[in-house]
Amino acid sequence: MHYPRLILNEAICRQNISKMAEKARQNNLIFRPHFKTHQSVGIGQWFRDAGVDCIAVSSVKMASYFKKGGWKDIFIAFPLNVLEIKEINRITEDVQLSVSIESKTVAGFIAKHSTGRLGVYIKIDTGHHRTGIDPFDTGEIEDILNVIRASENLNFKGFYTHSGHTYLASGKKEITAIHDHSREKLLGLHTRYSGSFPGLILSVGDTPSCSLADDFAALDEIRPGNFAFYDVMQTLIGSCTAENIAVALECPVVAKHHRRNELVIHGGAVHLSKESIVLNGEESYGLVVQLSGSGWAEPFKNTYVARISQEHGIIRASQSVFDSIRIGGTVGILPVHSCLTANLADNYLTTTGHIIPKMRS
Amino acid sequence: MHYPRLILNEAICRQNISKMAEKARQNNLIFRPHFKTHQSVGIGQWFRDAGVDCIAVSSVKMASYFKKGGWKDIFIAFPLNVLEIKEINRITEDVQLSVSIESKTVAGFIAKHSTGRLGVYIKIDTGHHRTGIDPFDTGEIEDILNVIRASENLNFKGFYTHSGHTYLASGKKEITAIHDHSREKLLGLHTRYSGSFPGLILSVGDTPSCSLADDFAALDEIRPGNFAFYDVMQTLIGSCTAENIAVALECPVVAKHHRRNELVIHGGAVHLSKESIVLNGEESYGLVVQLSGSGWAEPFKNTYVARISQEHGIIRASQSVFDSIRIGGTVGILPVHSCLTANLADNYLTTTGHIIPKMRS
Numbered sequence: 001m002h003y004p005r006l007i008l009n010e011a012i013c014r015q016n017i018s019k020m021a022e023k024a025r026q027n028n029l030i031f032r033p034h035f036k037t038h039q040s041v042g043i044g045q046w047f048r049d050a051g052v053d054c055i056a057v058s059s060v061k062m063a064s065y066f067k068k069g070g071w072k073d074i075f076i077a078f079p080l081n082v083l084e085i086k087e088i089n090r091i092t093e094d095v096q097l098s099v100s101i102e103s104k105t106v107a108g109f110i111a112k113h114s115t116g117r118l119g120v121y122i123k124i125d126t127g128h129h130r131t132g133i134d135p136f137d138t139g140e141i142e143d144i145l146n147v148i149r150a151s152e153n154l155n156f157k158g159f160y161t162h163s164g165h166t167y168l169a170s171g172k173k174e175i176t177a178i179h180d181h182s183r184e185k186l187l188g189l190h191t192r193y194s195g196s197f198p199g200l201i202l203s204v205g206d207t208p209s210c211s212l213a214d215d216f217a218a219l220d221e222i223r224p225g226n227f228a229f230y231d232v233m234q235t236l237i238g239s240c241t242a243e244n245i246a247v248a249l250e251c252p253v254v255a256k257h258h259r260r261n262e263l264v265i266h267g268g269a270v271h272l273s274k275e276s277i278v279l280n281g282e283e284s285y286g287l288v289v290q291l292s293g294s295g296w297a298e299p300f301k302n303t304y305v306a307r308i309s310q311e312h313g314i315i316r317a318s319q320s321v322f323d324s325i326r327i328g329g330t331v332g333i334l335p336v337h338s339c340l341t342a343n344l345a346d347n348y349l350t351t352t353g354h355i356i357p358k359m360r361s
Numbered sequence: 362m363h364y365p366r367l368i369l370n371e372a373i374c375r376q377n378i379s380k381m382a383e384k385a386r387q388n389n390l391i392f393r394p395h396f397k398t399h400q401s402v403g404i405g406q407w408f409r410d411a412g413v414d415c416i417a418v419s420s421v422k423m424a425s426y427f428k429k430g431g432w433k434d435i436f437i438a439f440p441l442n443v444l445e446i447k448e449i450n451r452i453t454e455d456v457q458l459s460v461s462i463e464s465k466t467v468a469g470f471i472a473k474h475s476t477g478r479l480g481v482y483i484k485i486d487t488g489h490h491r492t493g494i495d496p497f498d499t500g501e502i503e504d505i506l507n508v509i510r511a512s513e514n515l516n517f518k519g520f521y522t523h524s525g526h527t528y529l530a531s532g533k534k535e536i537t538a539i540h541d542h543s544r545e546k547l548l549g550l551h552t553r554y555s556g557s558f559p560g561l562i563l564s565v566g567d568t569p570s571c572s573l574a575d576d577f578a579a580l581d582e583i584r585p586g587n588f589a590f591y592d593v594m595q596t597l598i599g600s601c602t603a604e605n606i607a608v609a610l611e612c613p614v615v616a617k618h619h620r621r622n623e624l625v626i627h628g629g630a631v632h633l634s635k636e637s638i639v640l641n642g643e644e645s646y647g648l649v650v651q652l653s654g655s656g657w658a659e660p661f662k663n664t665y666v667a668r669i670s671q672e673h674g675i676i677r678a679s680q681s682v683f684d685s686i687r688i689g690g691t692v693g694i695l696p697v698h699s700c701l702t703a704n705l706a707d708n709y710l711t712t713t714g715h716i717i718p719k720m721r722s
Contacts, residue, residue, distance in 0.1 A: 059363075079615035310701065
């Protein structure tokens with residue numbers, strides 16, 4: 001395996017999974033985890049071990065990959081791309097596939113071109129303003145439902161949202177307020193349409209809400225993804241603490257610059273991604289940990305990845321950390337956004353020494 | 362091929378290559394292009410066609426890849442990672458390999474452990490402050506040179522720098538000032554050490570300087586990489602115009618949001634990278650072009666990728682562009698930073714319909 005390599009702590013990851021699975025059970029929710037974070041059939045097995053049998057993915061390519069891995073109930077939680085209808089039809093041959101619709105144009109297209117039975121979720125924008133229909137735009141919703149009603153192949157699953165604006169919030173109070181607000185909007189739709197679609201479900205997805213909210217009354221399904229690994233961003237939001245982070249990028253230390261207390265690592269934008277956050281007033285691309293055979297300790301204080309280019313990472317270190325780290329060794333970087341870091345990895349190396357493959361081209 | 366897909370205009374790319382090759386010839390410079398941008402043996406052939414026979418890369422993995430592609434003179438322009446000494450030694454069996462050194466510690470290590478003949482460049486920090494030795498720190502430089510003198514396997518090639526601070530500058534005047542400043546610092550080292558190393562070369566690398574500077578007197582080698590594709594960032598710096606950009610990401614349009622003139626595309630951080638720039642006061646992740654069979658037209662005005670998440674891109678469009686683009690079609694995105702976008706692609710699709718593979722895991 002080439003350096004840098006992505007180290008995965010299986011015990012922490014399984015703990016994150018079982019905790020969320022348990023929360024879903026206690027709240028009587030379908031647990032449909034989003035697999036875009038890990039993109040790995042091997043890690044998917046850890047979810048199966050926790051009782052999971054349905055998943056969400058973010059592309060048709062990913063749906064095909066997990067179909068090959070034996071998953072039978074897959075929701076592509078991304079606006080349907082009509083250019084991929086052939087591959088979508090192939091997947092429905094073996095899988096209970098659901099797709100995301102937010103316009104009557106696309107609804108009409110799949111009603112006409114789908115060859116297998118297809119579940120349909122309607123995407124609702126509850127405030128994130130990325131994708132989805134405004135919940136008060138009942139005209140567009142009615143139009144889509146009419147297309148579904150008239151089609152033999154389309155099966156209305158329900159309404160789903162992704163309250164991604166929780167990523168800009170912090171702490172249980174703020175997150176819960178956003179969660180409750182999204183829930184109310186979905187509830188309005190439930191009241192309006194459950195008469196004609198008695199089985200319709202309400203599905204929510206973001207990791208901050210699923211980690212921090214306590215009240216899931218009236219909701220039917222959760223689809224968090226990031227929680228399996230968590231990351232530095234989630235510690236700032238308050239969804240987790242550093243001990244819950246399950247991945248660290250192992251990076252060789254290749255140079256030390258005494259005059260500015262900076263360490264150069266092989267670990268750049270093509271490994272960590274360019275996602276950054278502001279930590280103590282400074283732009284940061286990751287926190288630094290000492291790796292050991294069994295995992296890693298808590299992040300070093302006053303030490304962080306301060307700059308990043310294609311292959312270089314520049315760590316600004318406290319004096320004691322600077323002195324303790326030697327050229328030729330490695331350090332671990334806790335990523336700012338684990339989904340993007342994992343996406344860039346070829347595979348995972350567990351702290352117990354196993355290589356776990358993931359989806360690549 | 363899955364969408365999104367990276368479209369490459371071969372004619373523009375070859376033009377960028379031949380223009381830079383010609384500039385090197387006219388200035389009597391060794392042209393050692395950096396292949397981290399395209400990471401493709403196929404595109405490497407276009408450089409060969411322009412007379413190139415030596416290259417720079419940014420990792421040992423990339424050196425191995427281009428060795429398999431038949432390249433015989435490779436410089437790994439990244440601080441040597443002692444953990445990869447075995448693979449480095451394997452590469453020297455077939456290749457004139459050069460490495461980058463910036464400490465006596467690492468110099469001592471390779472003097473002891475290299476099994477083949479190895480060229481050594483000393484990295485000089487001329488103001489970018491990422492890596493390299495301060496040119497006035499002649500103690501450290503002397504120490505490294507003494508290690509090289511005492512070793513039979515090490516061959517001192519010369520001093521190299523990467524004036525990456527040109528990326529924060531704009532226009533010919535500012536870029537040329539940085540270039541001249543870096544050149545002066547390297548010249549001081551030449552004066553000091555060319556007596557004992559008469560063949561030592563001075564090598565510079567950044568695309569802005571190589572594109573905009575006219576005076577390369579006393580320099581021996583240039584190592585630009587990005588210029589082969591260029592990108593939106595380089596148009597802002599002034600290294601190129603939009604017509605010189607050789608790559609565009611073809612993204613399906615999957616939703617339209619009339620109330621805010623936003624288009625949703627399948628094209629996110631896992632395709633474009635999270636690199637952004639400020640354009641007309643707004644954060645932007647790419648410009649938008651209409652693709653045609655033979656390439657693309659100039660970027661739409663007042664239209665840009667305003668937000669990005671893992672797989673989603675959100676385009677904020679002018680009214681006329683918004684009205685003209687339909688769900689189910691595709692648009693091209695000119696990337697902010699083509700090196701990172703190309704890194705994320707599985708391969709290239711040329712505007713003439715050929716698939717060109719690139720390095721993957």
